[in-house]
Amino acid sequence: MKTIKVSVVTPDGPVYDAEVEMVSTKAKSGELGIMAGHIPMVAPLQIGSVRLKNEGRTDLIAVNGGFLEVRPDVVTILAQTAERAETIDLARAQAAKARAEQRLQDSTDAVDAKRAELALKRAVNRINIAERNF
Ligand code: ATP
Numbered sequence: 001m002k003t004i005k006v007s008v009v010t011p012d013g014p015v016y017d018a019e020v021e022m023v024s025t026k027a028k029s030g031e032l033g034i035m036a037g038h039i040p041m042v043a044p045l046q047i048g049s050v051r052l053k054n055e056g057r058t059d060l061i062a063v064n065g066g067f068l069e070v071r072p073d074v075v076t077i078l079a080q081t082a083e084r085a086e087t088i089d090l091a092r093a094q095a096a097k098a099r100a101e102q103r104l105q106d107s108t109d110a111v112d113a114k115r116a117e118l119a120l121k122r123a124v125n126r127i128n129i130a131e132r133n134f
Contacts, residue, residue: 002036005074006052008061008082015082016061020054023075025068032068034075041070047121049129050077060085062129064122081122088130097123 001021008016023034027043045066052059066079100120107113 003054004034004036004038006077007074008050008063008077008079010079010082012081016052016059016084018052018054018059020052020059022051022053023068024051024053025049025063025077027068034068034070038070038075040072043068045077045079047118047125049125050082060129060132062088062126064125083126083129085129085132088126090127090130093123093126093130097127 003019003021004023006016006018006020006023007014021035023032025032025045026048027045029043032043045063045068047064048062050061050063052061062081062083062085063077063079064081066077066082069076069078096119100116100123103116104113104120107116
């Protein structure tokens with residue numbers, strides 16, 4: 001099967017580089033599946049997962065926003081943060097989730113509540129990806 005190169009990059013550096021058969025993720029506009037030969041495009045991403053399929057295996061990455069760009073020979077994902085499933089610190093994500101839930105309960109300020117909501121989404125996403133149920 002034809003493959004396409006995928007690079008996942010964050011401000012801290014590259015997180016993933018490989019040739020894959022298919023990239024799947026949820027963009028703001030809906031579910032995306034990209035294979036070799038896909039038309040060039042740019043799409044904003046949400047807090048969610050990127051699934052990379054090659055030769056019967058699926059690599060999973062937790063991403064926090066950013067953009068996906070499809071060019072003829074490469075898919076680039078530029079995200080604020082990105083972690084491969086196997087590098088996620090589950091205890092840290094669980095602690096972040098508990099902190100965010102507490103802040104949501106305590107907050108009287110809309111800005112604080114919004115920040116806590118986003119922190120909660122990042123933590124739940126990391127937990128789901130580390131546990132591979134999404
Ligand atoms: P925390 O409160 O635990 O820092 P956060 O959602 O505020 O969580 P971010 O600001 O999204 O953290 O990320 C800061 C850095 O820490 C990034 O490099 C990110 O990849 C990394 N990171 C955050 N949480 C985890 C985790 N559970 N496992 C591995 N790396 C993580």
